[in-house]
Amino acid sequence: MDAPEEPLPPVIYTMENKPIVTCAGDQNLFTSIYPTLSQQLPREPMEWRRSYGRAPKMIHLESNFVQFKEELLPKEGNKALLTFPFLHIYWTECCDTEVYKATVKDDLTKWQNVLKAYSSVDWLIVVVENDAKKKNKTNILPRASIVDKIRNDFCNKQSDRCVVLSDPLKDSSRTQESWNAFLTKLRTLLLMSFTKNLGKFEDDMRTLREKRTEPGWSFCEYFMVQEELAFVFEMLQQFEDALVQYDELDALFSQYVVNFGAGDGANWLTFFCQPVKSWNGLILRKPIDMEKRELIQRQEATLLDLRSYLFSRQCTLLLFLQRPWEVAQRALELLHSCVQELKLLEVSVPPGALDCWVFLSCLEVLQRIEGCCDRAQIDSNIAHTVGLWSYATEKLKSLGYLCGLVSEKGPNSEDLNRTVDLLAGLGAERPETANTAQSPYKKLKEALSSVEAFEKHYLDLSHATIEMFTSIGRIRSAKLVGKDLAEFYMRKKSPQKAEMYLQGALKNYLAEGWALPITHTRKQLAECQKRLGQIENYLQTSSLLASDQHLTTDEREYFCREILSFASQQTDSPGHRVALPMHSFAQLRDLRFTPANAVVHVGGVLSVEITVCSQMPVPIHVEQIAIHVHFSIEKNSYRKTAEWLTKHKTANGVVNFPAEASPFPTSQSSLPALELYEMFERSPSDNSLNTTGIICKNVHMLLRRQESSTSLEASSGLALEDGAHVLRCAGVTLQPGPNTIVFRTQAREPGTYTLRQLCASLGPVWFVLPHIYPLVQYDVYSQEPQLLVEPLADSLLAGIPQKVKFTVTTGHYTVKNGDSLQLSNVDAMLILCPEENRAVIYSNTREKVSDALLRVQSSDKVTSISLPAAPTYHLIEFELEVLSLPSAPAAGGESTLLGVTEPHGKHKDTQKTGHCMATTDHKVSIDCPWSIYSTVIALTFSVPFRTTHSLLSSGTRKYVQVCVQNLSELDFQLSDSRLVDTHDSTDLRLIPLNTESEQCIHSRQAVFFVWELKWTQEPPPSLHCRFSTGFSPASEEQLSVSLKPYTYEFQVENFFTLYNVRAEISPPPGTEHCRTGSLCSLDVSITRLSDLLEVDKDEALMESDEYFSTKLMYEVVDNSSNWAVCGKSSGVISMPVTAQATHRVHMEVMPLFAGYLPLPDVRLFKYLPHHSAQSSQLDADSWIENDSLSVDKHVDDQLDSGSVKSRGSVHSAASSEHKGLPMPRLRALPPGQAFNSSAGTQVLVIPSKDDHVLEVSVT
């Protein structure tokens, strides 16, 4: 580069400009002192206190000492400051009074008078003392006297205006001291003078400025005045203050321009409005551009001249102040504001002139800055200079366009003329840059000289600017310059170079979502790609543009036509196709399955209705729209069932797709939210958990490379899946906006079908949506035909007609006419078929299709139900009534088993627990037409009743009680209840004591029936009874069938009363009542009521001489511990088997409590002899003493139940441990045989007087 010559810090150019100090008097003396003086004066700084509250400054003073001349003194009104003498010094070394009086005094007076005439008060008289000189003279006065004389004569009250400088040329401490004092004085006086004179000057200047509204006021004149001040400050090296002066001028001028714009024009300003004729840019290499200054002085400067000069001065001062970056910044502002001001002042500027001026100025500023800074400094301050670079680039570009240097053909004659005019305006090159190779002037001239040169310069500048912007991170700015460059390349017909810049810029805009720049850049890119012949890219960009809302309809239609015309072209290679992303072409909005659950059976029809929003501005005829489907065989067979699939689908079958990520992915640097789901995998065998995990369903969105997500223009990632399963829809015209397209498919293979890609084809152009997301699937299943039989109610009740629903799921089987279900008949269960029984056929989606009369034919073995014809995957539903014949569990345990009817295994238990109904299962075997195997269906019926019976006695009169409990939820009507003797004994009669023939039995309630047993002759030892009662549900009025009655069979044995037992307690003799603790007598009388009967004939019967007797054992037991039995409580008696034979036993008992006490129990047992072969006997005494409770318990049990059939065996089991020993056996008398006539009687016991006796007896 043309590094300017000056080193750092910048050399001050104003050598000649130092404050002027005049010297009068002895010139030879001054000449001898001058070297020391000029050297010593600036050595020490001095504080300069300023007026107007300005901050004091330390200042190094220098002066330009000149010989005093009257001409130097400024005349009244002269504003020149640079030539203003700030101080007048009179030098003398006179030490001789005579000499003084003769010459010096006159000279001084003359000097003073001149000063007074010009009203200058800044003067100083210096008396130099020289010892050497003194010695030579004889008539020497004391030193002080001359000084005093001078002071007296001239320094009227200003004695400090006369100073003494002793031996100035000697090297002594005294000399030093004297110098110091003198210099201080000199400096002080100089500063005083500055303050005073500058203050005065400023006041004058201000006055002048205040007059600016007056007509005839000239800015240029004022400029010169204030610049004078600036010069002085500069002279004093007060660059800051100097700069302020220029800045004030700058601001003043700017304000005038602004005011002018607002209509407040100043006359003088019109001068600056003269047409621009020269545009040779800023000149910054000279400290003062005297040429321009003179123009200003002569009031001939143009606006650009004034601005240029002003800026060059500011620049100089800023560089003095080591603020080069401010120069750059101010330069940019200046250039902008100049352009504005020229506009505002409506100055006529030839086209391109300003561009030249700005271009030259930018480069000049840059070169000036480069000239005073090193590379590192420049590199680290690019941010300050890059604006100028970019501005220069911009201007050169517009010059290039203006001069026809950018067009392909080169400049035409008009362009050339313009170029010549522009170059003329530059004038000749300035001498100061004439030798610089790369001067702005030369550059511009060269750039405008030819197309090639322009290109070179423009590219250099652009690349430099881009590089600078990039290096400081101003990427956006760099891209913008790059775009200009791309435009340039496009003009130069080199789209391959342009593409990179356009792509770069587009990527940037896309990343930050700036719609208009995106559109604009895309448009440029489209042009570029078209020229490059990048068909695919061009089509893609075109599709993006055709869908771009920011373009006009015409533009959009243009790009749309581009695609269409390509699509209609006959391509040479028929297989070739261009895959483009779909989102710009059309967007998938929603998808709807019919059926809504997206589950179809094999062969079923599935329709998929999609709504796509066409982004194209015109209707587009698409040859084919296809959905590529991925098929997977579902391994989990459970998933195939229609029920499962139904549950796991969206209710209405509509899948909505989120609005396609708009061309602005930026709105979030955030990616789509993670869609996480829990995953449990269970083992198919035992359903235990195998694996668990989390599945991210949108991995493909999240894990793609950031790069590819932003460069939407890259089309390479579109892979078309070629699958066998494709849903197609041909010949669709997509209108702009939403369109509905319906795909139909017939389901073939069972499995899961996943919709993967959507593809619209226009000839060789394919628009592909590579992922359909969220996941959309439909399922195809195949189902075996099924028969389901289920009761309509919770449970089926036996004995009354119950409805059973038959559901035939046809699955893949077609039910033909004539197909029938063959039910093998069960004896105990009837299948009732009402006349008008209809079967309803439903479609798979539970819509009723038709109904048909159901024909049921029954033969002995088989009931045949003819099914109506039904297509596959339909349901046939019908209801049948079944009736389970009631089977009463017989009391004897001999249940009547009919056919294959099985009593429930837990029959006994359920009865015992009492609240559950007994159940019976009926297994029906059904032959279905679709299978060679029979289907066995079990129907469980519950018996609604539980029945118990008991035998009641009153003396010898006998009663049978039957209790019917209703366990079901239904109420029943019982009618025609009867009890019959199954053995039909003629002499036995059962007389019902029940009044009502019809009885209602409510749910969970019981009804009791009682019959009296009467007989005429000897009663039979056992009675076989059958209880039967008709029943019908109370609610139903009419039943189609007559119901079988409910029966209950039981058997009562030994019901005839043989013995009457009577117990009586009487108080001790002499007392009225029993007392606790006192013994009472218990009299038990056992009376035989009948003669020998059939039942008596057992082992205990003994016969001797026609006289029969039997052995009985009695036992008195008081389980409630009310009584203490004293003495023997039991005994064996021999009872004659004769009517009215009575045996009395007397015992003593003691009441333990007071009150009405029930009598102790008296129990009778048959005492069987030990000689019996099959059973052992108990030793009566030991047995009695052991008093086994278990035996008692058994007895109690059997007393309760009417059944005594198994008592022997029970007993023997209890005593089995005694087997083998010859022991007598006991057998309780059946409850019917012994009647306790004193049961329920009570005896009043009154408490004993002395309680303690009671206590003793208790223990």
Add this chain to the structure above:
Amino acid sequence: MAVCVAVIAKENYPLYIRSIPTENELKFHYMVHTSLDVVDEKISAMGKALVDQRELYLGLLYPTEDYKVYGYVTNSKVKFVMVVDSSNTALRDNEIRSMFRKLHNSYTDVMCNPFYNPGDRIQSRWTKRMLRVLASSGHS
């Protein structure tokens, strides 16, 4: 009067951008977008100091020949950019500041709208208010 006003999200996408001579919208979009370079620079250069001083006004971002671009950044790093015609010398720093403040207030109101999703583009309904704000500031 500003010729273009833009509200730019933290992530540098435009939430709202409107220029008053609409015919040259594109130019302003480019200009505002490019100005983000300087906004970023300013925020990162004196980010700390700005936060401390609660000074949201970024000042002149950069001048061009015809326009001046000013910036302002909220505490949530939403940027306001205003483009002013260079010839409009009536607008000094203080006016620009107060316009930004009004813009900020108005933006805060938009944010307070419960139906507005932060980060969404601001709908044009806001424009009227915005224009009123800016027009009134222009005269102040």
